[in-house]
Amino acid sequence: MTRSLTYKILEKHLISGNLLPGEEISIKVDQTLTQDSTGTMVYLQLEAMNIKEIKTDLSVAYIDHNTLQTGFENADDHEFIKSVAQKYGIIYSKPGNGICHQLHLENFSKPGGTLLGSDSHTPTSGGMGMLAIGTGGLDVAVAMASGQYHLKVPKVLNVRLKGQLRPWVSAKDVILYILGKLTVKGGVGKVIEYSGEGLKSLSLTDRATITNMGAELGATTSIFPSDKITFNYLKAQGREKDWVELKGDDGADYDDILEIDLSEVVSMVAKPHSPDNVASTGSLKGLKVDQILIGSCTNSSYKDLMKVASILKDKKIHPDVSLGIAPGSSSILKMLSDNGGLSIFISAGARILECSCGPCIGMGQAPKSKGISLRTFNRNFCGRSGTKDADIYLVSPETAAISSIKGYLEDPVILGDGIRIDEPNQYDNSDAYFIYGGTGMSTISMGPNIKPFPVNNPLTDALEGRLLLKAGDNVTTDDIMPSNAKLLPYRSNIPYLSKYCFYGLDLDFHKKCLENNGGFILGGDNYGQGSSREHAALVPLYLGIKMILAKSFARIHKANLINSGILPLELLDPNDYAKLDEMDQLIINDLKIKLQNKKPIEIWNKTKNISVKAQFTGSQRDIDILLCGGYLHYTKVRLGE
Ligand code: F3S
Numbered sequence: 001m002t003r004s005l006t007y008k009i010l011e012k013h014l015i016s017g018n019l020l021p022g023e024e025i026s027i028k029v030d031q032t033l034t035q036d037s038t039g040t041m042v043y044l045q046l047e048a049m050n051i052k053e054i055k056t057d058l059s060v061a062y063i064d065h066n067t068l069q070t071g072f073e074n075a076d077d078h079e080f081i082k083s084v085a086q087k088y089g090i091i092y093s094k095p096g097n098g099i100c101h102q103l104h105l106e107n108f109s110k111p112g113g114t115l116l117g118s119d120s121h122t123p124t125s126g127g128m129g130m131l132a133i134g135t136g137g138l139d140v141a142v143a144m145a146s147g148q149y150h151l152k153v154p155k156v157l158n159v160r161l162k163g164q165l166r167p168w169v170s171a172k173d174v175i176l177y178i179l180g181k182l183t184v185k186g187g188v189g190k191v192i193e194y195s196g197e198g199l200k201s202l203s204l205t206d207r208a209t210i211t212n213m214g215a216e217l218g219a220t221t222s223i224f225p226s227d228k229i230t231f232n233y234l235k236a237q238g239r240e241k242d243w244v245e246l247k248g249d250d251g252a253d254y255d256d257i258l259e260i261d262l263s264e265v266v267s268m269v270a271k272p273h274s275p276d277n278v279a280s281t282g283s284l285k286g287l288k289v290d291q292i293l294i295g296s297c298t299n300s301s302y303k304d305l306m307k308v309a310s311i312l313k314d315k316k317i318h319p320d321v322s323l324g325i326a327p328g329s330s331s332i333l334k335m336l337s338d339n340g341g342l343s344i345f346i347s348a349g350a351r352i353l354e355c356s357c358g359p360c361i362g363m364g365q366a367p368k369s370k371g372i373s374l375r376t377f378n379r380n381f382c383g384r385s386g387t388k389d390a391d392i393y394l395v396s397p398e399t400a401a402i403s404s405i406k407g408y409l410e411d412p413v414i415l416g417d418g419i420r421i422d423e424p425n426q427y428d429n430s431d432a433y434f435i436y437g438g439t440g441m442s443t444i445s446m447g448p449n450i451k452p453f454p455v456n457n458p459l460t461d462a463l464e465g466r467l468l469l470k471a472g473d474n475v476t477t478d479d480i481m482p483s484n485a486k487l488l489p490y491r492s493n494i495p496y497l498s499k500y501c502f503y504g505l506d507l508d509f510h511k512k513c514l515e516n517n518g519g520f521i522l523g524g525d526n527y528g529q530g531s532s533r534e535h536a537a538l539v540p541l542y543l544g545i546k547m548i549l550a551k552s553f554a555r556i557h558k559a560n561l562i563n564s565g566i567l568p569l570e571l572l573d574p575n576d577y578a579k580l581d582e583m584d585q586l587i588i589n590d591l592k593i594k595l596q597n598k599k600p601i602e603i604w605n606k607t608k609n610i611s612v613k614a615q616f617t618g619s620q621r622d623i624d625i626l627l628c629g630g631y632l633h634y635t636k637v638r639l640g641e
Contacts (some may be wrong), residue, residue, distance in 0.1 A: 002249035004156045005223060006191045009131045009246075013114050015148055021255065023621040024619060025152045029143040031058045035100045037065035037361070038118040038137045040077045040492035041534065043084040044453035045141035047444065054088045055147030058108060062084045062093040062100035066488060067356045068363050073489035074448030077316070080492065082435065083445040088144075089438030097433030098329030098355040101125070101297040105208055105435075106329055110242045111226030116143045120215045121297050121378065127208030128233070129226030129246045131191075134215060136556075137532045138563050142635045150621070154220040155190045155255035156236055158248070159313065161198025163263035168417025170307075171206035172376065172396035174300055175213040178260070178270035180278035180439035187219025187276075190255070194224045195248060196263045203423050205301035212298045213378050216275040237427050246353045263355075267411050270394035281399055287409040289393075292400050293324045293371040295353065296360040299376035300328030302335055304397040309341040311401035311412075317349040318407030322636040323400075324365050324576035326353035331429045338428070350404075362386040362485050374409065376400050386485055451493045454542040456565030458629040459595075463546050463567075463588045465519035468512045469502060470582050473524035477536035477557055479504055480528065491535065494542045501539045510543065518544015522580055525550075528557025537564040541630075547588070549603065549614055551577060562622050565630030572600055576612040584608060595623050 003011070010019055010027060017025030026129035034042045039061055041621050046054075060083050078095060085092035093103060100117070101124035104118040107113065115122060118137040124130035133151070143149050159178070179186075192214050202210070207224040214222030224230075225247035234243045239536070267281035294300070294308055305327060317323045325345055327333040333355055336342040341519050345352060359365035360377045366386030367373040375387060380392035395403070398412040421519040471479075482500055490496045513519065521540070527550035528536060537560035540548075547567040551574040561568045571577060580586075585606040600613045616623070628634040 002252045004158070004193055004252045004254060005129070005225060005246055006131065006132065006156045006193050008248070009112060009114065010153070012112070019153055021153050021155050023153050024150060024621065025153055026115060026148045028057055028147055028323065029116045029149045031038035031108060031115045032056050032140050032143055033060045033062060033100055033104055033115065033117040033119070033122065034137070035065050035119050036077055036081060036142060037094055037488065037491055039081050040450065041453065041538070042118050042137040042141045043081055044492065045087070045138055045632060047084065047139065048453050048455060048632055049145045049639070051145045051639065054090065054144040056144055058091070059144055060093060060104065060108060062092040062103060063095040064099045065361050067095040067354060067365065071489065072447065073449040076431050076449040077492050079445040079447060080450045083443065085435070085437040086441045087437070087444065092435040092437060094433045094435065096330060096578060097354060098327070098332070099297045099300060099357055100215070101212065102300055102328030105205070105450070106237055106331060107430065111230055111244050111246050116140055116149050121212050123219070123221040124208045124212040124297055126214070126221050126223040127204055128230055129224060130423050131221060131223060133221050133463030136532060136563070138534065138562060138631050142631060146639060155185070157192050157256045157258065157484060158254035159192055160196040160259045161194060161262055162196050162258060162259065163261040164201045165262045165265065168398050168412035168415055169265055169267055170396045170418065171202060171209040173265050173268045174260070174262065175210045176270055176278050176394065177265045178252045179213070179216055179270065179276040180268070181258070182217055184216055184274060184276045185218050187214060190219050192217065192219050192222040193248060193254070194222070198260070199227065201262065203303060204229055205303050205352040205423065208301070209298055215449050216378055226330065233423055236423060236425055237429060250311030263533055267396060267399055267413060269399070270380055271410070272391040272393065273380055275379060275394060279369040281395070281409065282411045282413070284409050285411055288372065289321060289374050289403055289408060290371040291322045291365070291367045292404045293326070293359050293365060293373065293375045293377070294397055294400050295328065296357065296375070296377040298378040299397050300326060302332045302427070303421055303423055304376070305332060305336060306341055308397050309336070309344045310399040310419050310421060311398065311415065312348040312350070312405070313344050315348055315405050318402050320407050322351065323349070323404040324353050324359065326358050327355050330355050330433055331427055334430065335424065335428050359385065374400050374403055378550065411439045433458045449490070449493050451495050454494055454538055455632055456541055456629040458633065459565065459567065459592065459627050461590060461592050463591060465546060465586060466516045467522055467582055467584045467586055468510055468516060468519040469506055470522045470580065471505060471524065474529055474620050475523055476530035477528055477533040478530055480536040481532065481533060494538055497535060498539050498542050501543060513543035513545070518546060520549070520586055521545055521548045522542050522577065523548060523550030524577060525552050527553050529554040532556045532560070534560050537561045537566060541566055544613055562618065562625055563631040565626060565633070567616070567626060569601060569616055572613040572615055579608070579610060580610060592627065597624065
């Protein structure tokens, strides 16, 4: 039987279930990664599971998001993560070492392995033939505790590459081109598997740029074969022993195929405010720019930055432009400092930023009001830069560099014949920023910003409470739990965050929860859409929300509610939404038996003396998780078996 590369890796790691699209399976997780913004919660969850040791072959805790330390909060978080890493033998990457995905590629990714990360751009390691999936923090904590991950078998979309890229057109342009074709929803429920003779012209970090932005397509992950180019990169990193040759079988069955001729791709730009809002750079040529930023987990490799250096050599940044450059890792920064690249940047007038996420997550370098910013990053959502009315354009490093000299958006094609910048034969890796844990030290550092993780109780047979909020249609996770630069340092402090829950919809929501000892929420259609933010379930859990009734739920948020032990019920008749009002007293009886038998659930409105019917839609495993009081208890019970 011929198989795709994706299925080969899934098969090798299969623990339970049938490898058929849509079926739920569990797979062995070889590696995990966390970053600090999600990591504090992951490690609080891990601690709550009370395990003796982690089951993964390798786990790494990176500090790259909140490195500004404008108060004690971030420093507390870093210290907490470091102490948990020491306890469990997790590798700790100090702030300043670089961005998690770039570092993982350099130091730990392995062809044919599985990686689960609490960051949506974890698929970057797919550039090295790894099945690398970004997921919620609790899944990562459970993967560390149990060595397993549950997922629905994805479909596989085969992208066949042929031809060769034109001079000054690069991997970023390829993925923007694909985003233009498939849109931000085009990869949902799919793994995107690359193949074809065009692979030969893409270096390993080019491939990682493409798999990185597969996250913007909504894909489960993206993956490249492991070939000679993979071998050469691993050899340059001193890790050739990690190499194996891997590819999908000739004639493998794919759910879909997309052919791309690389020679047809031109320099591309994603316009505000979505990565799939693409146009050719040539069509926007001349747009005046204020700020240009080069870096992020998408485009901060040695090769990317050396291309930038080749363009900036002996040139000056335009007086009206602020150019910031953040290398992806300390080893890249060191190599640039040794080979003169850094000196070129400084002579040109660039700002050298720390090796971290920085401006990509809105930590510094917010543009001026109504500013135009070109960025080599992967997201350009409104407000993400820290300036609500700024316009962010996503571009390649080549476009960023030439535009920084001109002062306006310029197509790098004007540079004429491209110069060839290759991956180096040898990377200069230093492990000075890594702390290898495993001392067995069990003192966990919990500064005042680290508050206990909220855990639910097993579901009771009867629920009673007030309807505290009638939220309307299309409520986003951002409406439920806002996230901005001011709240970001409190990701490990749920009690503090809870004061801002539903802040934009109801200023008194927090107060009402306290006064009524929790209660219920009523949503309209598509409740919980938007980012996968786990805090949008954890904070309501902390506030005592036991059940959310809605016309319909967004998929990931519903899963997060189940993981938190909050019951998501859908109204059988959407018109019943109008029959319920805020502060109505609701009662549900015989809940467990109805859930187990998948029967409609009657909700008695004591205030109005009427009842409405709802249903729970989900798998038996979802029901078991709810009955246990959430995924954490469910895992504890299973690990104890
Ligand atoms: Fe960091 Fe931005 Fe990537 S926040 S992990 S550089 S998407």
